[in-house]
Amino acid sequence: MSLSTAPRLLHSHVPRRVSARQLRALATAVPSTPTLCTSVILARSPLLTPLPTPFESAYYAYQSRIARALTTPFPTPFYFKKGALLERKFKAEERARELDAFGDAFTEGRSSDAAQESGGAADNPLDGAAEEDLSELMPRESEADRKGDVKSLDRKGDRNLYLVVKKAGEWRFPQAKVDTAEREPLHVTARNEFHNECGKDLDTWLVGRRPAGVLVDPSQSLKTFFFKAHVFAGQARVAPDTDFAWLTKEEIQSRVNEAYWTGVKDMLQDI
Numbered sequence: 598m599s600l601s602t603a604p605r606l607l608h609s610h611v612p613r614r615v616s617a618r619q620l621r622a623l624a625t626a627v628p629s630t631p632t633l634c635t636s637v638i639l640a641r642s643p644l645l646t647p648l649p650t651p652f653e654s655a656y657y658a659y660q661s662r663i664a665r666a667l668t669t670p671f672p673t674p675f676y677f678k679k680g681a682l683l684e685r686k687f688k689a690e691e692r693a694r695e696l697d698a699f700g701d702a703f704t705e706g707r708s709s710d711a712a713q714e715s716g717g718a719a720d721n722p723l724d725g726a727a728e729e730d731l732s733e734l735m736p737r738e739s740e741a742d743r744k745g746d747v748k749s750l751d752r753k754g755d756r757n758l759y760l761v762v763k764k765a766g767e768w769r770f771p772q773a774k775v776d777t778a779e780r781e782p783l784h785v786t787a788r789n790e791f792h793n794e795c796g797k798d799l800d801t802w803l804v805g806r807r808p809a810g811v812l813v814d815p816s817q818s819l820k821t822f823f824f825k826a827h828v829f830a831g832q833a834r835v836a837p838d839t840d841f842a843w844l845t846k847e848e849i850q851s852r853v854n855e856a857y858w859t860g861v862k863d864m865l866q867d868i
Contacts, residue, residue: 631813634821635787636772638759638809638864639801641828641843645737645754647868661698747842750832756845757866760795760833761852763840768852770861771795772821783808787824795841796834801826812860823864 649657671691677684741749750758761768773790775783784806792799808822833841842848846865850858 631818631820633775633777633783634772634819635775635783635790636770636821636823637787637791637803637826638770638823638861639791639795639799639826639828640760640866641750641758643755643757643868647755648737658698665695665698747844747848748832750828750843752843753845757868758843758845759849759865760828761842761844761849762794762833762835763842764838767854768849769857770823782806783822784824787822788826791826794835794839798834799831800829801831802829810861810864812857814856823861825864 673684673687677687737754739749739751739754740746741752746752752758760771762771771791771794773786773794775786779786784803788803791801804825804827809825810823812821812823813819814821835841842852844852846862846867849865850862853861
């Protein structure tokens, strides 16, 4: 093949005329530019330590029994005067620890021996003594839990809570469209638009400048960039036509649509 014939062969594969139908097909094949949005996943960290699982409780009890079996007996005569109030209080607490570690079978015969050693005052070591009131643990269930108040930050103290808003009958995380003409960074737009939608009474911290995830919605030609944030104090103040709630991960799943949940579930913590 000579060089003079090569251009003619190449041009022979291109049609000389393009019909109107072919032009419309080419026009529809070009993808449209999606609308960019930013969204903030605002979380409140747990306030309480989660309760141990059954396996964790069994493991802790097992280790406690081993530790107490191998522990050298505490020399009470060296630290306490025989029959003193502190000695009786220490022995009562020690029996409670043994009961928790070994059960009733181990402490059944030791209770009577301890009562005889302390002069019969083992059952109530604080009788007749002026002692400060013993402190009690606060309940794990808050007033908001009892009332079912989903707008309170005091609910579900052992779980992560996330701020979701309801707009036009649809629950989602706070989000807003990006004005590309402003040419500002996405994290700045996310922070500013979040406070515009949820008020300036929230003391928040944006975790990073990079999005934690992206959700593409081809049906609406939307591309949403999600940024994570934490709340320290304050409360959301939304518009009259908008509702909000502080929800756990499972509660969010029951409110948002399936496609939205599939896109955001991996960005939420299970705790």
